[in-house]
Every structure is written in structure tokens, then in C-alpha cells.
Amino acid sequence: MLTKDRLRLVGRRLVQIAPVILLATFVVFGLQQLVPGDIAATLAGESATDARIAEIRKLYGLDRPFLVQYGSWLWGALHGDLGKSLLSGEVVLDSILRRFPTSLLIVGCALTLSLSIGIPLGILAAVRPGSRIDATVTSVASLGVALPNFWLAMLLVATFALNWNFFPATGAKPLSAGIGPALLHAALPAIALAAGGIAEVARQLRSSLVEVLSSQYVRTLHAKGLSPAAILWKHGLKNVSVNLLTVIGLIFNRLLGATVVIEAVFAIPGIGSMVVHAAIHKDFPVIQGVVLALVLIVISLNLLIDVLYTVLDPRVSQK
């Protein structure tokens, strides 16, 4: 499995991680300086004078030069200390470790749903392009992409939580509280998130599969007398799997971003609500911590996908 080529690929990617993290956290830190607003005004309370705000700025070290502040954050982060929230004093690492699993569970469920429904739909549509099934799948997929997920989320809550009481309307349970309750809480948000994902997978899969199935070598395969099923499973899907992997990577990143809205609708204490609150008030240790964690997750996923490319398509590692 782990050939020399793949190890080299992993090694190359790992070397790239450090500069990417450095760049991402630096840019985000810099952007916070450009955005108007002042956390010292929030910390100083409702009717603080300018003098009091200046005093607070000094007390929290916010009057130091930009690079010094970034440097001291980086130094702490290198030593595993992500600092504390300026607003509430909570240890950033604690919040991240508590909240990321909640968001990842929802994103994971949504991704699973997207693939397990999107792939069959895509295949169904691609096998007979132009048929009634194809038309239905294509229009449903367009609808899925166009539907705002927060709106869908509200419909789902009104129907399945408030009317029929099948699912809880808000909140989340960690996996440690039992797989049943955790999945029950994650179900509606995951479905709302997955709508777009299902549509995306179905559409992408359909178009690349149609392309493959209409190519010359597939015609040759037909001529050789291979059964349509064998052509589809052995040759068609194998060829579109690389495309599919790319789509999975993109969808995962998008779902992670979309949790910001979904978490607000369901009052889920995940990463989205954390970063929104921090960003509004410019609570930079929290923002930086979340960015760092997100960068790590996205890089690891991309690495995994890169390795899988080489498994599916040997040409990739030869390049």
C-alpha cells in the first residue's frame, strides 16, 4: 500500500504544511487588523471612556505592535498553548477540542448522506442520458443546489421536530453520550447540509460518467461484447472515481463552512457558532485557534485525497 512513491508524496506534503499554516494564520491575523472594530471597547463595558479603553488595551497587551502580537501568539502555539479567549477567558484549546467533534460529526453525516444518495442518483441519470429518469434527477439536483440550506433546515425542524416530534429541534450530543442520541441530534442538521451535497455529487458524477460512457474506448468495449453492467462498473466508475474524489474534497470543505449557518439554526455548539462570535468581537486568540485547526483538517483531508489519487490512478505518482 505505502509504496516509495506514496511515502515521498506524503513527505512532500508534510513539508508544505508548515508554510501553509504560517501563511494562513498570518493572513487571518493581518485581516483582523484591517477590519474596523476594537475588542478593547467591548471588554471595557457599556459606557467606557476613551481612557478606560486605553487602559484595557494596555492590560490585555493590545497596544503592542502587530508583529509582536502575532509573534507571541505563534510562540505560544508552537508550544501547544493557543491562549485564552479575550472575551471570556476560556482556554481556546478546550473549546476547540469540545466543539470540533460536534461539527465534524454533522459534516461527516452530511458527507455520508451526500455520497450514498448522490452516487446512485448520478449513475441512474448517466446510464440513460436524456431519459425521463435523467431529466428528473437533473432537475431535482438543480433544485438541491439552489435551495438555501437554512431555509430547508427550518422546514425540517417545523415538520419533523415541532409537528411530529421525531427529532430534537435544537442542540447536539457528543458521541460519548451514546451513538443513538448523538446521531438523533445530528440527523436534521446533516440532512439540511446534505441537500446541496447530494445534488452536487449527482450532477458531477452524471456529467463525467456520461462523458466516459460516450468515449471511443467504451464503444470498443461494447463491440467486444462486454455487458453494459461490466462496462459501467469496471471501466466507467473506475474512470470517474478520480473526479469523484476531487468533488468529495470540495464538498467536505464547503460543508465545514456551511455549518456556520446551520449551527445557528439548530443552536449547535460547534465550530461555526464559535468562530462567528469570535469574529464579530475580534477575539483573536479564538479566531487564530479555529483557523489553525481548520487548516490542519483541510490539509490532512487533501493529503488523504492525494494519496487516494495515486491508488486509483497510477499515472499521478509517476508524474
Place this chain on the structure above:
Amino acid sequence: MIKFHRRDFLASAAGLALAGSALAQGTPKKGGVLKVSANANPSSLDPQTGGSGSDHSFLYPIFDTLIDFEPATLKALPGLAESWTNPDPTTLVLKIRAGVTFHDGTACDAAAVKFNLDRARLDPRSNIKGDLVTVEGVEATGPLEVTIKLKQPDSALLLILSDRAGMMSSPKAMQELGKDYDRKPVGAGAMKFVSWNDNEKVTYARHDKYWKPGQPYLDGLEMNVIPEINTALRAVVAGQNDFVYFLSPQQKPLIDRAKTLAAVTGPTLYCPILFLNFSKAPLDDVRVRRALNHAIDREAFAKATMAGLSEVATTVLPKAHWAYDPKLENFYKHDPDKAKALLAEAGHKDGLELHLIGYTDQRQQQRQEVIQEQLRKVGIKLRFSTFNIPEGSAAFFSKAEGHGLLSQWTGRPDPSLTFTLLYGKGSYFNSGRQEASPEVTAALAASRASADIEDRKKAFSVLQRLVLEQALSVPLLFQFELDAHHTKVKGFTSNLLGKPRFDGVWIDG
């Protein structure tokens, strides 16, 4: 020397009956955990270092205050201080209740009170130094007696001690924990702090040695932070939480439709208001400020923005408040012709343009549109610059940008504080920092001079009339509190501060 007048006692009994209906809700039952949808993460659970008005509902369960207040009128009542006297106008002596202990078992005595008040006045991280500026010194003059010396007479201090400054923390905990005390509060209130997960929830457990006999009725309390108000209400409709507060009037039909829910409404001090920089041209001309007040149709504004759940404002005190003067009602009637005449008299016959600061959220945008339309009719064109709340406030109050700010006054426990903060010379909320008039300055001082409530009522009548004549701001309305709870929740009383308190609440069945 303060005495409780019999009249006051009767009035407060009536007020309690009006506000409460708590007595009519049956016999309190013990047990159960109350789950609440709360609107924002606390800024800190140390009452002295926090800074957000929404913290109070999180703090009240943990911290009892030296002075309590009557929910319906905000008159001072005994709290951890069971009585108080003013031997002279610059001395306040508090007698502390015997046998009260903090959650860590240490005594809440005179020494602890002195420690708390000194920390509030002097600690660099304290955000409430301003509340106690008139305090010269605090001494424990007996095991249960605290003497507060003042620089000048200040009858507002009593009710200040019903706010953050009066919330007593364990000195031992504060000393041992330092900055970490923000997240590990130890008070003498009905509930002990258990845990706080940022933007998720704060949990509490009952304090078995609470000084009020039989209380608290609840075994615990859970404040679940849900900033999105529709989600917050949904959590209660679905039965996941029992109580939700700070709802918007547009949600009232949803509450009425849900059979298991009951709505609670009541007036609050929360007052949407157009702050004016009365030192800046053209608003330095009183005729222009009066024209603004006549140009606004407050009834229409209330209807459009509050769906009827409000009371039209004349000054910054609502009708239920003890210092409200009914003679001032309708001081500025809606009269566009008079407004135009006043503008013409001030030399703005062809109208004028004003630059206002506003906030970006949806509710505030709606208010801006209504005001813009109403003032357009008398020839005043408004240009709005919008910001988030802390930045918009800083732009207007600190940097004196714009002519006015469409915002809200969230009220203060004592009306002297409200008027001094809004209209006092050099005050933060007086954007131009200049004196409104020598008469206003004198009336502000007079409102703090006496401890007798009847004297103070008279002083406030004078002060409010002056402020109205000068048209120093444009108060619009008082927002009603709108809360919803499951019908099994009993004993809740709304209060004029508009910050829900869960003492006396129990769960039935």
C-alpha cells in the same frame, strides 16, 4: 434616616400583586432543573469585570445583592443588607444580614462587603469604578456593619448596590483565583456555579445553605446560550428548554399558538431613543431639537416596530417607575406643522439634512426607515452611517461623529444615574460633553441630594420638565419584555429592569 412609609409599603404590596401573580400560581414545589434559552454568552461571571447588559440574568442566581429592588417599580428593598441608615447626607450605614455564607462556606460579613466594594472601586480590571465614584471610603465598623463615606450626597448609591456593585463575591475565592475568578464565581446567591462552556451553556446547582427559608425551589438551573431568537423559541416550543426571554414582539403569535406555552410581558426601562449631540450645529438650536420631537409620530412608530408590545415614551422613565411624573405625559404631541414652523423660525425654511449613526441589525434598520420617513415629511433629510453596536456607540459617544445616534437606553437601577449619564456635563452619553444648561446641572444634583423618596419625586419632576423643555433627546418608546415559558414553570415575575430573574421559580409536576 430612611424610614419605610406605610404608604410605600402598601404601594409595594400592590405592586407585587400586580407584577407577580406569583402568589396566585399555587404552592411552590421543590425539585427539578429549569432549562433556559439565553440570548448571549456572558462577558464574564465576575460581576465586577463583566461589561454586558445581558450578563445579569446569568449573575443573579449566583450573587445576592446588598440591596434588592421591587420588581414592578424598582424601589429599594432589603437584600444582603437587612437595613440601612443615613446618619448624615454623606454617610450610608449598612447592617448586614447575620448568618449568610458564600458557596465556599466563608462568611458574608462586613469585612467581606468592604473587600468587595474596595475591589470594585480600585482594582484595575474593575469595569464598575464609575458606579462608585462618589464613594470616599468603606469601613467595616462592626462585624455586621459597613459604613460608606461619600464625597457628596448621593442617594443613587442605594440602587447602585442592587446592581453589579452590590453583588457580593467570596473574598477568599477572588484572592485565590485572581483572573480565573471570571470563570469560577463564588457568591451567596440561591444557586452555586457548576460549569461554563462558552457559547453553549452555564449550569448551576442549588445552594443548600441559602439564607431565604425554603428557597431555592429548583435543584438546578441551565442557561443555554442561543443567540438566534427564533431558534431559542423553537427550543422551548419543542420542550427542550422551559423558558426563553428577550423575544421580539413579532414572535407573540407563535407563543399564543403553542398550547404548552405561556407568554409573559411587562414594561421595562429599555427605551429606543434618538440621542442628539446638542452641542453641534444645527442641533445646538433648541428649536430644531423641539421640531424633531414634534415631527415624530410615536404611536405610528410603536405600531410599525413593536406590534403593540410597547408604551409610548415622553421621558426616559416609563409610567410604572416610581419617579415618573404623569403631568408630563404628551409633552411633545405629534404635530408636523408645528415642527415645520419651528424649523422655519430657526432658519431652516427649506429643510435640513442630518447625519445619524445607526446599527446594522435588522430591527434597527427597520427603526431607521420609519424615523427617516417620518422626518422626511417635515423636510428633515436623514443620512445614516451604520455600524455594529460597540463601534456605532464609540463613533457617536467617543468620537462625536454625526448629529445623532438611533439606539436604545437600557436603563439604570436609579433614575439619577440615567439622567446624569445622559445629560450631565462631560458624561460619556452626552456626545458633545457640554453643559445643557446651569438649571439642568442644578436639578441633576438636587435629584441625588435627598434620601427621602417623596423629596426625590419632586426633584425628578423638575429635572424631567427641564430636560423636555430643552429637548435634549428624542425618547421613542418603552419596549415590553416578552418571555415565554412552559406552563409547568411557575412563580416567575417580570421586572422593570427587563433582565429576568429566576428566584422564586418552581416547576410544577
